[in-house]
Amino acid sequence: EEQLVESGGGLVQAGESLRLSCVHSGFTDDDYAIAWFRQAPGKGREGVSCIRRRDGTTDYIESVKGRFTIASDLAKNTVWLQMNNLEPDDTAIYYCAADIWGSCGFQEYLYNVWGQGTQVTVSS
Numbered sequence: 001e002e003q004l005v006e007s008g009g010g011l012v013q014a015g016e017s018l019r020l021s022c023v024h025s026g027f028t029d030d031d032y033a034i035a036w037f038r039q040a041p042g043k044g045r046e047g048v049s050c051i052r053r054r055d056g057t058t059d060y061i062e063s064v065k066g067r068f069t070i071a072s073d074l075a076k077n078t079v080w081l082q083m084n085n086l087e088p089d090d091t092a093i094y095y096c097a098a099d100i101w102g103s104c105g106f107q108e109y110l111y112n113v114w115g116q117g118t119q120v121t122v123s124s
Helices: none
Strands: 003-007 010-013 018-026 033-039 045-052 057-061 068-072 077-083 092-099 118-123
Touching: 003 092, 018 033, 018 092, 018 118, 033 077, 045 068, 045 077, 045 092, 045 118
Parallel strands: 010 118
Antiparallel strands: 003 018, 018 077, 033 045, 033 092, 045 057, 068 077, 092 118
């Protein structure tokens, strides 16, 4: 059974950094993508960043480019999201999700395995 487990959320001040981790297990082949989504209070869920396992291709939404970095350790089955220079608007529950077809897009319907989420709170 495919599973995703996130960790690393917390409360920080604006300008500080956090690193989120997503450990993925139970996938039967290597051709999948992992994405980070977030959901702020009262808002819908939005894709933030994604990485394709087979070739390392990454993508980011405009608002986090230059501040967030996604990376993957294939041996540890872990994907990280390094978040620097955090802003109050980054406050949200962050979820990692897996797309078994490896497309690395930001549409929720592409993703069929989801983690439980980790809270990130950025104070001003």
